[in-house]
Amino acid sequence: MTNALPPVLGSLSFGFYPRPLAVTAGPVSIETLPDLDKAVADVVGDEGVERDWIYPPLQEVRNLGGGISTRPYPSRIFGLPKTHRIAHSAPNSTDHLIFHIWVLSFFTGMRLTSTEAGFLDATPIKPGKLVDFVLLRGGVPKAVELAEAFWVKHRADPRRAHIVAAAIHALFLGQNPVALQYERFLSLYTAFDACFALAQGMHKPRGRITHSGRVAWMCGLFGMPIPAWADPNIPSGPEIASLRNETVHEALFMGEPLGFAIHGVGSSGNLTLEMGALVCRLIVALLGASASTYVRTPGNTRQRQGLDLG
Incomplete structure (x- = not known):
């Protein structure tokens, strides 16, 4: 796990994203947590990685004799290090920030989450694997602005x-x-x-x-x-x-x-x-x-x- 920055009101740490991000778009900002390089190296070197996807680790269970054995199947839900933090100057709720993380997931083409175990079955460790587009002019800041505009427009529903x-x-x-x-x-x-x-x-x-x-x-x-x-x-x-x-x-x-x-x-x-x-x-x-x-x-x-x- 990376060394988390001190908690800030209206912010969430999330991951896993393998590249630095420094974004300010209206009331939203995104920064990279310390030790990104180490977090990336740990994930890339994991034995569960194959062809730019990471799979959940095998489960270890304690048997009746007190020893540890490994089940022949993994836990389907697993976690990855937090690598970034998103903050909003005046969020309506935690759901507001979670929505931004979901939309950022989409536009980066890889699953991002603020939860401890937010990955199911397999997830890519490189951007762009889950979509068929590449962001052009404006890139991530424009995507953040789009997400914020959607939230503001539809916050009544x-x-x-x-x-x-x-x-x-x-x-x-x-x-x-x-x-x-x-x-x-x-x-x-x-x-x-x-x-x-x-x-x-x-x-x-x-x-x-x-x-x-x-x-x-x-x-x-x-x-x-x-x-x-x-x-x-x-x-x-x-x-x-x-x-x-x-x-x-x-x-x-x-x-x-x-x-x-x-x-x-x-x-x-x-x-x-x-x-x-x-x-x-x-x-x-x-x-x-x-x-x-x-x-x-x-x-x-x-x-x-x-x-x-x-």
Whole structure:
């Protein structure tokens, strides 16, 4: 663990972020805690690191004879060192700062948390692993300003900030490198549902929108191209809705029990990759940057896009 700076009213220590940050954006400031280099070295050198992801350590348990043994499976929830501190000159609550950390997580492309054990199953130790964009002009300060503007605009309905955090978390869960495809699909579909809940609260639709039309409605809302798998106008209906219904209601994925079949065999498509890319664009738009050209860039490629927040 790093040496924490003295507590300050209206501040939270968080991590893990492997680079220095010194940001002042309106009432919000972010600083790097002491011993960042040591914290990074400890995490990078951990035996649980593989391909820029860190996994939870194996559990040690005391047996009846008083000895220590290791279980053959890890605890799914684990912690990492705190590396930075965020402060606000006049926060409405601790939730205000936690919301900023969630949004900063999204724009840095890696999970950040102020809790002692805020990581589930696996988390990247390098920025940018969980999103398909790179911040351009203004970078992190602009992202902080965007988060603060969203909070101020919607503070009368704090549930909206919680839904933003939920959508980001579901997006991150959908990137878990050891998850099966149906698990990634369900996490990302849940992220769509969170985005829809937020979108319909902020932009009232004229009538009820079923699951089959939700993704297309959100795409239309922000001028995004509708992916073929979400097009409600094809005769059989959008593929994503059919997959969701079969998976949730019948415990089948691609016609087989969960985990025994995958989507896209023999094709060049990658459904979960495209779903994750679209969720990224929806979150950017819903946070208030819908005018960014990134929002309307294609999401059917592994190419990283530039994101200019203005």
